[in-house]
Amino acid sequence: xxRGIAATALVATLALAATACGGDTKxxxxxxxxxxxxSGTVTWWDTSNDAEKASFQKIAEAFTAxxxxxxxxxxxxxxxxxxxxxxxxFSSGSDAPDVIRADVGWVADFxxxxxxxxxxxxxxxxxxxxxxxQAAASAKFxxxxxxxxxxxxxxxxxxxxxxxxxxxxxPPKTLEELKTAAAAIKAKSGKAGLYLRGDDSYWxxxxxxxxxxxxxxxxxxxxxxxxxxxxxxxxxxxxxxxSGAAVTNATDGYTNMQTxxxxxxxxxxxxxxxxxxxxxxxxxxxxxxxxxxAAVPAGSVKAGAPQGGHDLGVYAGSKNRAAAHAFVDxxxxxxxxxxxxxxLSLLPTRTAAYEQPxxxxxxxxxxxKPAVDKAVERAWIPENGSLFEPLKVxxxxxxxxxxxxxxxxxxxxxxxxxxxxxxx
Amino acid sequence: xxAHTSQSVAKAxxxxxxxxxxxxxxxxxxxxxxxxNGRRGGLRRALATHWYAWAMVAPVVLVLGVIxxxxxxxGVYLSLTDANERNVARTIGARHIEASYEFVGLDNYxxxxxxxxxxxxxxxxxxxxxxxxxxxxxxxxxxANMLNRDFRGRAxxxxxxxxxxxVPGFVSVFAWRFLFNRDxxxxxxxxxxxxxxxxxxxDDPTWAKFSVxxxxxxxxxxxxMVALLGGLQSIPGELYEAAEMDGASxxxxxxxxxxxxxxxxxxxxxxxxxxxxxxxxxxIFLLTRGGPGDSTEILVTQAFRExxxxxxxxxxxxxxxxxxxxxxxxxxALVYRRSLRKQxxxx
Numbered sequence: 001x002x003r004g005i006a007a008t009a010l011v012a013t014l015a016l017a018a019t020a021c022g023g024d025t026k027x028x029x030x031x032x033x034x035x036x037x038x039s040g041t042v043t044w045w046d047t048s049n050d051a052e053k054a055s056f057q058k059i060a061e062a063f064t065a066x067x068x069x070x071x072x073x074x075x076x077x078x079x080x081x082x083x084x085x086x087x088x089x090f091s092s093g094s095d096a097p098d099v100i101r102a103d104v105g106w107v108a109d110f111x112x113x114x115x116x117x118x119x120x121x122x123x124x125x126x127x128x129x130x131x132x133x134q135a136a137a138s139a140k141f142x143x144x145x146x147x148x149x150x151x152x153x154x155x156x157x158x159x160x161x162x163x164x165x166x167x168x169x170x171p172p173k174t175l176e177e178l179k180t181a182a183a184a185i186k187a188k189s190g191k192a193g194l195y196l197r198g199d200d201s202y203w204x205x206x207x208x209x210x211x212x213x214x215x216x217x218x219x220x221x222x223x224x225x226x227x228x229x230x231x232x233x234x235x236x237x238x239x240x241x242x243s244g245a246a247v248t249n250a251t252d253g254y255t256n257m258q259t260x261x262x263x264x265x266x267x268x269x270x271x272x273x274x275x276x277x278x279x280x281x282x283x284x285x286x287x288x289x290x291x292x293x294a295a296v297p298a299g300s301v302k303a304g305a306p307q308g309g310h311d312l313g314v315y316a317g318s319k320n321r322a323a324a325h326a327f328v329d330x331x332x333x334x335x336x337x338x339x340x341x342x343x344l345s346l347l348p349t350r351t352a353a354y355e356q357p358x359x360x361x362x363x364x365x366x367x368x369k370p371a372v373d374k375a376v377e378r379a380w381i382p383e384n385g386s387l388f389e390p391l392k393v394x395x396x397x398x399x400x401x402x403x404x405x406x407x408x409x410x411x412x413x414x415x416x417x418x419x420x421x422x423x424x
Numbered sequence: 425x426x427a428h429t430s431q432s433v434a435k436a437x438x439x440x441x442x443x444x445x446x447x448x449x450x451x452x453x454x455x456x457x458x459x460x461n462g463r464r465g466g467l468r469r470a471l472a473t474h475w476y477a478w479a480m481v482a483p484v485v486l487v488l489g490v491i492x493x494x495x496x497x498x499g500v501y502l503s504l505t506d507a508n509e510r511n512v513a514r515t516i517g518a519r520h521i522e523a524s525y526e527f528v529g530l531d532n533y534x535x536x537x538x539x540x541x542x543x544x545x546x547x548x549x550x551x552x553x554x555x556x557x558x559x560x561x562x563x564x565x566x567x568a569n570m571l572n573r574d575f576r577g578r579a580x581x582x583x584x585x586x587x588x589x590x591v592p593g594f595v596s597v598f599a600w601r602f603l604f605n606r607d608x609x610x611x612x613x614x615x616x617x618x619x620x621x622x623x624x625x626x627d628d629p630t631w632a633k634f635s636v637x638x639x640x641x642x643x644x645x646x647x648x649m650v651a652l653l654g655g656l657q658s659i660p661g662e663l664y665e666a667a668e669m670d671g672a673s674x675x676x677x678x679x680x681x682x683x684x685x686x687x688x689x690x691x692x693x694x695x696x697x698x699x700x701x702x703x704x705x706x707x708i709f710l711l712t713r714g715g716p717g718d719s720t721e722i723l724v725t726q727a728f729r730e731x732x733x734x735x736x737x738x739x740x741x742x743x744x745x746x747x748x749x750x751x752x753x754x755x756x757a758l759v760y761r762r763s764l765r766k767q768x769x770x771x
Binding site for chain 2: 093109115252256259319386396400419
């Protein structure tokens, strides 16, 4: 037993030394060459949803086929609790995972706290050259690369083709069209036009981008959520609900949204590619062709959806960093990304993956790729993830009428400035 | 649930110490009186005579000091610094980062107390505590009285009523969350069957407040009931018999025998229940996350939000909220005790 540990440590040290030296040119698995075979256990905390996790577990455990001495321990951590859980584990160091799947908004935060190990030079170079530039941007902090993008996504308008056709309306391109369409759907079927999530501020972003606004202006170090565009966005959210175009909930919004859309209680919803696999499981979409996806409806200025996605990062305190980095390389390789695109309709982050027939053949990917290209890049600052909670409180208040749109925007601005100390 | 056990352990330990002192008290007093050589001699003598008692108590004092005293002192210290996730000492693998936070005096307190949020949360926390404790107590008293009679299947009823207490708190809260769901919850399905429009249980500020109180009452009634039932059983039956002979009505018997007889028990459970409810994190956090908006946020959930939602986590801020909550509870306990003393209750 003792000898085993010592050997593992030796291999890891050698491999690390090799990585640090920069290594010579060759293909994947930079570390395998110098120190011999990789071994040990790599614990991966995955945040994918119930419809996706079986597929990811299978893919992750297949890593053993390439590196027989490495055991992958797959742990699924529900996305909602993950940020806190990861922070707890990283700060205490005990039972911390070696690899985490981090929302793009968390990378800068974790890196700024010193929790993430820098990506080895070789892989970092690939992130710069082989990946979609907007995905690569999310993996960096202060010019260094701390993670490798796994999937990229954005929000789109999911619609029930049959319900829209029955009501004789086209997929709406603007919020005005959405309101007309919702009225027609209600008149025809008695069902709601749109389900708008009221308990998560991520779903508020298309509305604020639609009015030409944004949460913050990172270059000018200015909070912009409470400017005229921001106020207008809160008004729009409130208006969608009061006009009857949208239904919403202040709790359990995601489950209610999926249930409503899958069962035909709501004809449209705003959601991302991660929801496709789950949506296909619904009654209304036994025939997959009934699911249509369009760009999020435009506000008075433009149509805009946030860029999201997930990056894989290695814990700086991992005892098995060499194997962990190799695992990240594997999980973000083109083959794996193509497989996820085929099975789960998730969008690859590698440019070349889009040339593969399986990706080209996926209708969802074909829709979402141009949408991702146009998606609004968020400010990749450490505080990015912290902004959503106070925004959620105000968004929910505005949407349920507990607070006026003006007050909600103002209060969000106050909270943002508490988090972003010294910003205007 | 953890809170329950730890509280009762501390309480039990406290009782032991008190009983010990009370039992020895008179003898010590006579000792020092008769010897009459001042306090120090008395203390030494007490130590010499009762060394075994001190030795028995020592481990408890030590353990309490370590698991309660030290974190408390540390919490108070942190609240006087600017400690956060970025500047506390931590070890990441082989790398050790030294702490670099600084002493900032009472800055955190002025910041928290100067923020209108504190007062808003305090008002709702007090409303929530008063509502929960009074409803729980009343229901517990009614149920205890009903269960104190002899009837068939009494044990089964008691079991059924204790059940909410046996289920882990988070399980019940999640179950309630499903029941309360506006679109797919069973409560609204039942209402719908009766032709009543769906109630936005957790989506409307007022209904959400009602819902969290209802769940907390549901969770708290068993404890109240069991405690009061114990109290009821300790009231001698002869009193009721005598009162009946004197022609006292049922209400008069309840008013003049049951209530005074329960007094010692009820004062204790009300105090405990108040403290638990004031700090009842899981019900609020798991049921509504303080929502919709921030309408059901109480002091402890707000402390969590302040400290752990934003990054870097603000440890000093959270400690400040914790110390303020502790201070409020201590003031409450002191006032409560004093008012009981005034009414002649030995406590």
